[in-house]
Amino acid sequence: MADNLLYARLAEHLRRQIRRGQLRAGERLPSLRRLGRMQGVSVATAVEAYMQLEREGLIEARSRSGYYVRSSTMPLPTAGAMHRISRTPQAVRNPVLLGVLDVLAREDVLPLHAATPSPELLPCAALAATTTRVLRRNPDTALGYAPPQGIADLRKRIAWRYAQCGVDVDADEIIVTAGGMEAISLALRTVTQRGDVVVLETPTYYGLLQAVAALGLRVIEVPNLPGTGIDATRFAELLDRHVVRAAVLIPNFNNPMGSLTGDGDKRAIVAACAAHGVVLIEDDLYGELAYSGERPSPLRRFDEHGCVLTCGSFSKSLSPGLRVGWVLGANRTSDLLRAKCFSTVATATLPQLAVADYLSRHDFERALRRLRRALADNVQRCRDAIARHWPEDTRVSEPGGGLALWVELPQPIEGQALFDAALTHGIGTLPGHLFSSRGDYRHHLRLSCGLPWSTRIESALRELGALAGRQLR
Incomplete structure (x- = not known):
């Protein structure tokens, strides 16, 4: 009985700290041994x-990581806009895609628009040392x-990483590119011709829309559903x-929504492509x-027909600038x-x-x-700040990986107007309309x-909530 009261008192102590904000959403709690001490x-x-x-529902256990304070429960974005998608292939008709580079180039704003990890979260010192070493030697x-x-040693190490998630890759089939977007553009240029039809998710990364538009391809969209991924x-x-x-x-943590497509759906998608001769x-x-920490399977794992x-790229996991x-x-x-x-030699x-030297050492x-x-901590803290400071009826994605949050604003708030403000x-x-053809x-x-x-980030999210509230009023 005394032990039961003791754990209840301890739980109440932690509960008060969470409710008062002394323990914040996404914050890692002490280990069991440390808490006991x-x-x-x-x-x-x-x-x-x-x-x-x-x-x-106040805390959650994360595999091989410990216990964390959960973020406030918020509804996921709806799939309402996806029911209006076109049923016929069309050229990309979104003129705002041309102006997105102007925003990305700005250095005078807090970059909540750039889906890349901060250098503070990456092994920059080790990469600088290894770059100096290979240049000197x-x-x-x-x-x-x-x-x-590409360098043979690097291709072997990429192949080895795929082997760790059950994908048999021959290093001789790997072509090293200047980042992930060159890889995607290279693939599109190789397998399509102007006027061909390609399937993209909706919503999807605006860079894919730009690549498709540049090649004169027509688009038909398939929904990426909140929480479940590609339909x-x-x-x-x-x-x-x-x-x-x-x-x-983008089956693994789609940009912008962060959805993860299940293995059963991945297998069905690959099978459908094989049956119809679709690349x-x-x-x-x-x-x-x-x-x-559990790396989801790539689509390649289910491919039996080539x-x-x-x-892929090391841009999101190691260094965006090395390309x-x-x-x-x-x-x-x-x-x-x-x-x-023929393009970049x-x-x-x-x-x-x-990169090869870093991976070896x-x-x-x-x-x-x-x-x-x-x-993971950033996502939980951002969701918690949105729950506390943004207008009621705001909906937010709950990704299991990646770098982005997808926010659905209560009408009549326009994403473009909030972006401008x-x-x-x-x-x-x-703004959300960048992610649609x-x-x-x-x-x-x-x-x-x-x-x-x-x-600074918490203040920015509070300010964004205030701006959204003014538009709502």
Whole structure:
């Protein structure tokens, strides 16, 4: 009886700290042993207290990471806008896509618009040291041309990382590119011609829309649903109804929504592409950023016919500035390599050597664990701030990985109007209609969670909530 009262008193003590804001959303709680030492109780009592708070939904256990304060419960964005998607292929008709680069280039705003991790969350010191080392030891090699396909050692290490998540990749099919977007553009240029039809998710990353528009391709959209990812049934129906040349999909933590497509749906999507002769270009940039630490399967894992071209990059997990990406070419490697030679000849040598050297000398998994924990904390804290400071009926995604939050604003608040108002206050965001080929999602906003949490970010989110409230009134 005394033990029961002890765990209840401990749970109440923690409960008060959470409600008063002394323990914030996303904050990691002390380990069981540390909590026991701090409060003078046994580990068993600490376990009971945490289990009670977990049952109440105030905290959550994360695999191999510990206990964290949960964010406020908020409804997910609706799928309402997705029911209005076009049923016929169309060219990209969204003129605001041309102006997005102006925002990205600004250095006078808090970059809640840029879905890249802050240098503070990445192993920059180790990368700087390894870059200096390879330049000092191999200056002639580092400053010369690399093979068009990429440095052999780097390609072997990329293949090894895929092997760790159950994907058998031959290093000879890997082509190193200048970041993930070159890999995707290279794949599109190789397998499509002007006027071809491609399937994209909705919402999807605006860079994919820009790449498709530049090549004169027509788009048919498939919904990416909050919490469940790509609608595999609708995807199969589209392939039955239209002559589709390629699909460009982000199954693992879609940008901007953060949805994860389940393995069953991934298998069905790959099977549908194989049956219809559709080339499936997989954007797998966010697969390494699962907050749970369990790397989700790429689509390539379910490919038995060579129809999947997987594109990846170290830009989101190691360094955005080194611009080291790749494409797994499968049976199209020679065509992709020829296109690569005709466009950029080769990817810069020094960054390739630096990444390969880093992977050989440092514990990349340890750096990833640190990054994942920081991003998970940022997401929870941002959701909590939105719940406290933004208008009622605001809806927010709850991603299991990646860098972004997708916010649905209560009508009549327009994402573009809030974006414009935020810029005048030195805050960068991105309006939702950038993530649609036709400019849908006019009442949505994407926020980046790639910056370390700070009072400045909390103040910015409070200010954004106040701006949204004024528009609502």
